[in-house]
Amino acid sequence: MPPSNYLPRQISLQAILDESSANSTSPSIDLQWEPFQRHVESFLNAIDSYTQAAKTEIAARATDHVNLMRDLKADKDEKERQIHLEREKEGEMLATLESERHTLTDLTSSLNRLQTSLQKVKDQSSSLDKEIIHLRKGNTSERTEKERQQARLNEMRKRDEDELVELEESLGLRVQPIKRDILMIRFTLLDPLDPHREFSFLIDISKQGYKVPNCDPPLPNLPELLKQLNDDRDFFGFIKRARKSFRALIPNPTQSTKFDELSGPGIGLRTPAPPTTLLGSRVLGASLKENVLIDAHGIESLSLTSRIVK
Numbered sequence: 001m002p003p004s005n006y007l008p009r010q011i012s013l014q015a016i017l018d019e020s021s022a023n024s025t026s027p028s029i030d031l032q033w034e035p036f037q038r039h040v041e042s043f044l045n046a047i048d049s050y051t052q053a054a055k056t057e058i059a060a061r062a063t064d065h066v067n068l069m070r071d072l073k074a075d076k077d078e079k080e081r082q083i084h085l086e087r088e089k090e091g092e093m094l095a096t097l098e099s100e101r102h103t104l105t106d107l108t109s110s111l112n113r114l115q116t117s118l119q120k121v122k123d124q125s126s127s128l129d130k131e132i133i134h135l136r137k138g139n140t141s142e143r144t145e146k147e148r149q150q151a152r153l154n155e156m157r158k159r160d161e162d163e164l165v166e167l168e169e170s171l172g173l174r175v176q177p178i179k180r181d182i183l184m185i186r187f188t189l190l191d192p193l194d195p196h197r198e199f200s201f202l203i204d205i206s207k208q209g210y211k212v213p214n215c216d217p218p219l220p221n222l223p224e225l226l227k228q229l230n231d232d233r234d235f236f237g238f239i240k241r242a243r244k245s246f247r248a249l250i251p252n253p254t255q256s257t258k259f260d261e262l263s264g265p266g267i268g269l270r271t272p273a274p275p276t277t278l279l280g281s282r283v284l285g286a287s288l289k290e291n292v293l294i295d296a297h298g299i300e301s302l303s304l305t306s307r308i309v310k
Helices: 013-023 032-170 223-231 234-247
Strands: 173-179 181-187 199-204 211-216
Touching: 032 173, 181 223, 199 234, 211 223, 223 234
Parallel strands: none
Antiparallel strands: 173 181, 181 199, 199 211
16 A cells, blocks of 8 residues: 555644634634544554565575575584594594504614615625636636646547557457447457457346346357356456357367456456445446446456556
Protein backbone atom coordinates (compact mmCIF):
# COMPACT_ATOMS: atom_id res chain seq x y z
CA MET A 1 0.00 0.00 0.00
CA PRO A 2 1.63 3.30 -1.01
CA PRO A 3 2.06 5.81 1.82
CA SER A 4 -0.54 8.62 1.98
CA ASN A 5 0.39 12.22 1.53
CA TYR A 6 -1.22 13.13 4.84
CA LEU A 7 0.34 16.17 6.42
CA PRO A 8 -0.90 17.51 9.78
CA ARG A 9 -2.19 21.09 9.61
CA GLN A 10 -1.47 23.82 12.14
CA ILE A 11 -4.32 24.94 14.42
CA SER A 12 -4.42 28.32 16.12
CA LEU A 13 -6.36 28.12 19.38
CA GLN A 14 -6.61 31.91 19.56
CA ALA A 15 -8.31 32.03 16.20
CA ILE A 16 -10.78 29.35 17.22
CA LEU A 17 -11.62 31.12 20.47
CA ASP A 18 -12.05 34.41 18.66
CA GLU A 19 -14.35 32.81 16.08
CA SER A 20 -16.44 31.11 18.76
CA SER A 21 -16.78 34.37 20.71
CA ALA A 22 -17.86 36.17 17.61
CA ASN A 23 -20.47 33.54 16.75
CA SER A 24 -21.42 32.94 20.37
CA THR A 25 -20.87 29.29 19.89
CA SER A 26 -18.83 26.72 21.67
CA PRO A 27 -15.34 26.43 20.31
CA SER A 28 -14.69 23.24 18.32
CA ILE A 29 -11.68 21.82 16.55
CA ASP A 30 -11.86 19.69 13.33
CA LEU A 31 -9.24 16.97 13.90
CA GLN A 32 -9.58 15.39 10.39
CA TRP A 33 -9.60 11.89 11.91
CA GLU A 34 -10.20 9.84 8.74
CA PRO A 35 -7.06 11.04 6.86
CA PHE A 36 -5.06 10.54 10.04
CA GLN A 37 -6.51 7.09 10.48
CA ARG A 38 -5.68 6.20 6.88
CA HIS A 39 -2.17 7.55 7.37
CA VAL A 40 -1.68 5.50 10.53
CA GLU A 41 -3.01 2.34 8.87
CA SER A 42 -0.70 2.95 5.93
CA PHE A 43 2.21 3.37 8.35
CA LEU A 44 1.34 0.18 10.20
CA ASN A 45 1.03 -1.75 6.93
CA ALA A 46 4.45 -0.46 5.89
CA ILE A 47 5.88 -1.62 9.21
CA ASP A 48 4.25 -5.03 8.74
CA SER A 49 5.68 -5.36 5.20
CA TYR A 50 9.11 -4.34 6.39
CA THR A 51 8.92 -6.79 9.28
CA GLN A 52 7.84 -9.64 6.99
CA ALA A 53 10.62 -8.84 4.51
CA ALA A 54 13.11 -8.67 7.34
CA LYS A 55 11.91 -12.04 8.69
CA THR A 56 12.18 -13.58 5.21
CA GLU A 57 15.68 -12.15 4.80
CA ILE A 58 16.65 -13.34 8.28
CA ALA A 59 15.30 -16.84 7.56
CA ALA A 60 17.19 -16.94 4.24
CA ARG A 61 20.32 -15.70 5.93
CA ALA A 62 19.83 -18.22 8.72
CA THR A 63 19.51 -21.02 6.15
CA ASP A 64 22.62 -19.81 4.37
CA HIS A 65 24.39 -19.56 7.71
CA VAL A 66 23.39 -23.11 8.64
CA ASN A 67 24.56 -24.38 5.29
CA LEU A 68 27.76 -22.38 5.62
CA MET A 69 28.35 -23.71 9.14
CA ARG A 70 27.65 -27.25 7.93
CA ASP A 71 30.14 -26.81 5.09
CA LEU A 72 32.64 -25.23 7.45
CA LYS A 73 32.20 -28.12 9.90
CA ALA A 74 32.68 -30.60 7.05
CA ASP A 75 35.77 -28.69 5.95
CA LYS A 76 36.98 -28.61 9.54
CA ASP A 77 36.46 -32.36 9.95
CA GLU A 78 38.27 -32.99 6.64
CA LYS A 79 41.11 -30.71 7.66
CA GLU A 80 41.35 -32.43 11.05
CA ARG A 81 41.35 -35.82 9.32
CA GLN A 82 44.08 -34.66 6.93
CA ILE A 83 46.02 -33.20 9.87
CA HIS A 84 45.72 -36.54 11.66
CA LEU A 85 46.91 -38.39 8.55
CA GLU A 86 49.77 -35.94 8.10
CA ARG A 87 50.75 -36.40 11.73
CA GLU A 88 50.75 -40.16 11.23
CA LYS A 89 52.85 -39.71 8.10
CA GLU A 90 55.11 -37.38 10.05
CA GLY A 91 55.52 -40.07 12.72
CA GLU A 92 56.29 -42.66 10.08
CA MET A 93 58.75 -40.29 8.40
CA LEU A 94 60.43 -39.60 11.74
CA ALA A 95 60.67 -43.34 12.40
CA THR A 96 62.02 -43.85 8.88
CA LEU A 97 64.52 -41.04 9.36
CA GLU A 98 65.64 -42.58 12.65
CA SER A 99 65.98 -45.99 11.02
CA GLU A 100 67.88 -44.45 8.11
CA ARG A 101 70.10 -42.60 10.59
CA HIS A 102 70.98 -45.90 12.27
CA THR A 103 71.44 -47.49 8.85
CA LEU A 104 73.67 -44.62 7.77
CA THR A 105 75.70 -45.04 10.97
CA ASP A 106 76.07 -48.78 10.29
CA LEU A 107 76.95 -48.16 6.65
CA THR A 108 79.50 -45.54 7.64
CA SER A 109 81.05 -47.99 10.09
CA SER A 110 81.03 -50.74 7.44
CA LEU A 111 82.50 -48.33 4.91
CA ASN A 112 85.30 -47.45 7.30
CA ARG A 113 86.03 -51.14 7.87
CA LEU A 114 85.93 -51.82 4.14
CA GLN A 115 88.23 -48.89 3.47
CA THR A 116 90.61 -50.24 6.09
CA SER A 117 90.40 -53.70 4.51
CA LEU A 118 90.83 -52.16 1.06
CA GLN A 119 93.96 -50.38 2.22
CA LYS A 120 95.29 -53.64 3.62
CA VAL A 121 94.45 -55.40 0.35
CA LYS A 122 96.17 -52.62 -1.59
CA ASP A 123 99.22 -52.99 0.61
CA GLN A 124 99.15 -56.77 0.13
CA SER A 125 98.61 -56.28 -3.60
CA SER A 126 101.58 -53.94 -3.78
CA SER A 127 103.66 -56.48 -1.87
CA LEU A 128 102.42 -59.27 -4.13
CA ASP A 129 103.16 -57.20 -7.23
CA LYS A 130 106.71 -56.74 -6.04
CA GLU A 131 106.94 -60.45 -5.26
CA ILE A 132 105.47 -61.31 -8.69
CA ILE A 133 108.02 -59.06 -10.38
CA HIS A 134 110.76 -60.75 -8.40
CA LEU A 135 109.35 -64.20 -9.22
CA ARG A 136 109.02 -63.31 -12.89
CA LYS A 137 112.64 -62.29 -12.95
CA GLY A 138 113.51 -65.54 -11.20
CA ASN A 139 111.27 -67.51 -13.58
CA THR A 140 112.91 -65.85 -16.54
CA SER A 141 116.30 -66.86 -15.25
CA GLU A 142 115.07 -70.37 -14.44
CA ARG A 143 113.38 -70.66 -17.84
CA THR A 144 116.57 -69.62 -19.55
CA GLU A 145 118.52 -72.15 -17.50
CA LYS A 146 115.93 -74.88 -18.13
CA GLU A 147 115.95 -74.14 -21.85
CA ARG A 148 119.71 -74.44 -21.81
CA GLN A 149 119.49 -77.68 -19.83
CA GLN A 150 116.70 -78.97 -22.11
CA ALA A 151 118.78 -78.24 -25.16
CA ARG A 152 121.66 -80.11 -23.53
CA LEU A 153 119.35 -83.00 -22.60
CA ASN A 154 117.92 -83.14 -26.11
CA GLU A 155 121.44 -83.29 -27.46
CA MET A 156 122.34 -86.06 -24.99
CA ARG A 157 119.11 -87.92 -25.75
CA LYS A 158 119.77 -87.79 -29.48
CA ARG A 159 123.27 -89.10 -28.89
CA ASP A 160 121.94 -91.78 -26.53
CA GLU A 161 119.31 -92.84 -29.05
CA ASP A 162 121.94 -93.22 -31.73
CA GLU A 163 124.15 -95.15 -29.31
CA LEU A 164 121.17 -97.29 -28.26
CA VAL A 165 120.47 -98.22 -31.88
CA GLU A 166 124.12 -99.11 -32.39
CA LEU A 167 124.13 -101.04 -29.12
CA GLU A 168 120.97 -102.93 -30.03
CA GLU A 169 122.41 -103.81 -33.41
CA SER A 170 125.68 -104.82 -31.79
CA LEU A 171 124.02 -106.94 -29.09
CA GLY A 172 121.29 -108.34 -31.29
CA LEU A 173 118.59 -107.37 -28.77
CA ARG A 174 115.70 -104.98 -29.11
CA VAL A 175 112.84 -104.28 -26.71
CA GLN A 176 109.72 -102.70 -28.20
CA PRO A 177 106.44 -101.71 -26.56
CA ILE A 178 103.47 -103.18 -28.48
CA LYS A 179 100.71 -101.72 -26.32
CA ARG A 180 100.18 -100.93 -22.68
CA ASP A 181 102.01 -103.49 -20.49
CA ILE A 182 102.86 -105.66 -23.52
CA LEU A 183 106.50 -105.81 -24.69
CA MET A 184 108.12 -107.56 -27.60
CA ILE A 185 111.65 -108.89 -27.07
CA ARG A 186 113.49 -109.33 -30.39
CA PHE A 187 116.78 -111.25 -30.81
CA THR A 188 119.05 -111.25 -33.85
CA LEU A 189 122.61 -112.38 -34.55
CA LEU A 190 121.67 -115.94 -33.51
CA ASP A 191 121.59 -117.75 -36.88
CA PRO A 192 125.00 -117.63 -38.59
CA LEU A 193 123.30 -118.26 -41.94
CA ASP A 194 120.90 -115.37 -41.46
CA PRO A 195 122.16 -112.89 -38.83
CA HIS A 196 119.10 -110.68 -39.33
CA ARG A 197 116.65 -113.48 -38.61
CA GLU A 198 114.47 -112.49 -35.66
CA PHE A 199 113.58 -114.62 -32.66
CA SER A 200 110.95 -112.92 -30.53
CA PHE A 201 108.32 -113.30 -27.88
CA LEU A 202 105.67 -111.11 -26.30
CA ILE A 203 105.61 -110.71 -22.54
CA ASP A 204 102.66 -109.38 -20.55
CA ILE A 205 103.78 -107.33 -17.53
CA SER A 206 100.34 -106.01 -16.54
CA LYS A 207 100.25 -108.20 -13.42
CA GLN A 208 102.75 -109.50 -10.90
CA GLY A 209 102.64 -112.86 -12.61
CA TYR A 210 104.39 -112.53 -16.00
CA LYS A 211 102.81 -114.18 -19.06
CA VAL A 212 104.11 -114.87 -22.57
CA PRO A 213 101.11 -114.86 -24.96
CA ASN A 214 103.22 -115.43 -28.09
CA CYS A 215 106.66 -116.81 -28.92
CA ASP A 216 108.20 -117.11 -32.38
CA PRO A 217 109.60 -119.69 -32.86
CA PRO A 218 108.05 -121.61 -29.94
CA LEU A 219 110.34 -122.58 -27.08
CA PRO A 220 109.74 -126.02 -25.54
CA ASN A 221 111.06 -124.89 -22.15
CA LEU A 222 109.15 -121.58 -22.10
CA PRO A 223 106.91 -122.63 -19.15
CA GLU A 224 109.99 -123.46 -17.06
CA LEU A 225 111.62 -120.13 -17.99
CA LEU A 226 108.46 -118.23 -17.14
CA LYS A 227 108.08 -120.04 -13.82
CA GLN A 228 111.67 -119.23 -12.87
CA LEU A 229 111.10 -115.56 -13.80
CA ASN A 230 108.01 -115.33 -11.59
CA ASP A 231 109.96 -116.96 -8.76
CA ASP A 232 113.25 -115.04 -8.81
CA ARG A 233 111.94 -111.82 -10.53
CA ASP A 234 115.25 -111.64 -12.45
CA PHE A 235 114.10 -110.13 -15.71
CA PHE A 236 117.55 -109.76 -17.26
CA GLY A 237 118.36 -113.37 -16.40
CA PHE A 238 115.11 -114.42 -18.07
CA ILE A 239 116.12 -112.56 -21.25
CA LYS A 240 119.52 -114.30 -21.27
CA ARG A 241 117.96 -117.73 -20.69
CA ALA A 242 115.36 -117.09 -23.42
CA ARG A 243 118.10 -116.09 -25.87
CA LYS A 244 120.06 -119.19 -24.96
CA SER A 245 116.98 -121.33 -25.60
CA PHE A 246 116.50 -119.68 -29.01
CA ARG A 247 120.14 -120.44 -29.83
CA ALA A 248 119.55 -124.07 -28.93
CA LEU A 249 116.97 -124.25 -31.72
CA ILE A 250 119.64 -123.49 -34.36
CA PRO A 251 121.68 -126.47 -35.68
CA ASN A 252 124.92 -124.51 -35.88
CA PRO A 253 124.56 -121.52 -33.57
CA THR A 254 126.97 -118.64 -33.58
CA GLN A 255 129.79 -118.39 -31.15
CA SER A 256 129.51 -116.17 -28.10
CA THR A 257 128.54 -112.55 -28.80
CA LYS A 258 128.77 -109.33 -26.90
CA PHE A 259 125.39 -110.10 -25.39
CA ASP A 260 126.78 -113.29 -23.82
CA GLU A 261 129.53 -111.23 -22.24
CA LEU A 262 127.05 -109.00 -20.36
CA SER A 263 127.06 -109.74 -16.66
CA GLY A 264 123.64 -108.16 -16.09
CA PRO A 265 122.64 -105.46 -13.66
CA GLY A 266 122.27 -107.84 -10.75
CA ILE A 267 119.61 -107.09 -8.15
CA GLY A 268 118.93 -103.71 -9.71
CA LEU A 269 116.86 -105.36 -12.44
CA ARG A 270 114.97 -107.72 -10.13
CA THR A 271 111.33 -106.92 -9.59
CA PRO A 272 109.60 -107.34 -6.24
CA ALA A 273 107.74 -110.58 -5.75
CA PRO A 274 104.04 -110.37 -4.89
CA PRO A 275 102.59 -109.46 -2.46
CA THR A 276 105.54 -107.94 -0.60
CA THR A 277 106.15 -104.19 -0.47
CA LEU A 278 107.27 -102.73 -3.81
CA LEU A 279 110.78 -101.34 -3.48
CA GLY A 280 111.07 -100.32 -7.09
CA SER A 281 109.05 -98.67 -9.82
CA ARG A 282 107.26 -100.31 -12.75
CA VAL A 283 108.68 -98.70 -15.85
CA LEU A 284 107.79 -101.26 -18.50
CA GLY A 285 105.54 -98.84 -20.35
CA ALA A 286 104.82 -97.43 -23.75
CA SER A 287 108.18 -95.81 -24.36
CA LEU A 288 111.13 -97.42 -26.05
CA LYS A 289 113.28 -96.34 -23.14
CA GLU A 290 110.83 -97.76 -20.56
CA ASN A 291 111.41 -101.41 -21.31
CA VAL A 292 112.48 -103.13 -18.07
CA LEU A 293 111.45 -103.36 -14.42
CA ILE A 294 114.05 -101.69 -12.24
CA ASP A 295 114.20 -100.26 -8.75
CA ALA A 296 115.58 -96.92 -7.69
CA HIS A 297 119.04 -98.40 -6.92
CA GLY A 298 119.46 -100.37 -10.15
CA ILE A 299 119.18 -97.69 -12.82
CA GLU A 300 122.87 -96.85 -13.01
CA SER A 301 123.92 -100.52 -12.77
CA LEU A 302 122.06 -101.58 -15.91
CA SER A 303 124.79 -102.50 -18.42
CA LEU A 304 122.46 -103.32 -21.33
CA THR A 305 122.36 -99.65 -22.26
CA SER A 306 123.88 -96.68 -20.56
CA ARG A 307 120.37 -95.14 -20.28
CA ILE A 308 117.42 -97.56 -20.40
CA VAL A 309 115.02 -95.13 -18.77
CA LYS A 310 114.69 -91.44 -19.50
